[in-house]
Amino acid sequence: MSKLAPLLSEDIIERADSLNTTLISDAMGCTGSMDYKIKPVASGMKVVGTALTVSLRPGDNLFLHQAIYDGKEGYVLVADGKGHTTNAYLGELMAGAAKAMGIEGIIIDGLVRDKETLSESAFPIFAKGFIPNGPLKDGPGELHKPISCGGVSVVPGDLIIGDDDGVVVVPKDKIEEVLSKAEKKLDYEKTRLESIAAYEKARTEGRPEGNIQPHWLREQMKAYGL
Ligand SMILES: O=C([O-])CC(=O)C(=O)O
Numbered sequence: 001m002s003k004l005a006p007l008l009s010e011d012i013i014e015r016a017d018s019l020n021t022t023l024i025s026d027a028m029g030c031t032g033s034m035d036y037k038i039k040p041v042a043s044g045m046k047v048v049g050t051a052l053t054v055s056l057r058p059g060d061n062l063f064l065h066q067a068i069y070d071g072k073e074g075y076v077l078v079a080d081g082k083g084h085t086t087n088a089y090l091g092e093l094m095a096g097a098a099k100a101m102g103i104e105g106i107i108i109d110g111l112v113r114d115k116e117t118l119s120e121s122a123f124p125i126f127a128k129g130f131i132p133n134g135p136l137k138d139g140p141g142e143l144h145k146p147i148s149c150g151g152v153s154v155v156p157g158d159l160i161i162g163d164d165d166g167v168v169v170v171p172k173d174k175i176e177e178v179l180s181k182a183e184k185k186l187d188y189e190k191t192r193l194e195s196i197a198a199y200e201k202a203r204t205e206g207r208p209e210g211n212i213q214p215h216w217l218r219e220q221m222k223a224y225g226l
Pocket residue numbers: 061089090091092093094095114134135
């Protein structure tokens with residue numbers, strides 16, 4: 001029997017892929033984001049998938065090696081590196097192995113190394129930064145258990161989305177509700193951007209009409225007597 005949590009459906013992954021981290025966080029009441037220091041190693045990287053979790057001893061990557069070989073397509077490896085900042089948890093070799101295994105990407109609360117190779121690769125890695133020191137390989141650690149990563153709980157099987165703004169986690173029992181809300185927000189934002197652009201065009205052409213204040217602004221400002 002697989003140790004891995006069931007993969008999320010292709011439909012869920014496709015829907016999440018057509019959204020982004022900000023819409024998904026909005027749909028969770030502006031929550032769900034990991035520590036802002038966890039960012040893609042190169043701008044433009046995006047990852048969406050089912051969480052595969054590992055907890056590491058600070059500065060030690062033994063269990064991260066095992067997690068890579070437990071992984072396969074559809075999974076995003078999420079590693080609680082406890083925010084350790086003296087040793088890197090992975091470099092180009094492990095990143096290459098994870099990509100070869102079919103893993104969608106790696107999120108780590110800690111540092112990595114081999115910046116040049118990692119940032120030129122198409123393989124998405126999200127970390128807090130870079131340091132030349134390598135890790136120990138002695139353990140202990142924990143695989144496929146609930147963890148905390150970047151201040152957010154991650155349970156194996158949760159939905160993970162990472163992009164240039166950071167990483168957001170959607171608990172598996174909330175996915176349907178969150179995706180439908182985020183899709184509605186996307187529609188709202190598209191319409192809003194269109195009206196902002198139309199207003200700017202009209203204004204610069206000397207024929208402004210109406211206003212582009214969001215519908216809720218007036219009501220909210222009443223509390224301030226304005
Ligand atoms: O030593 C390690 O396990 C990490 C590393 O440098 C690599 O993945 O290239």
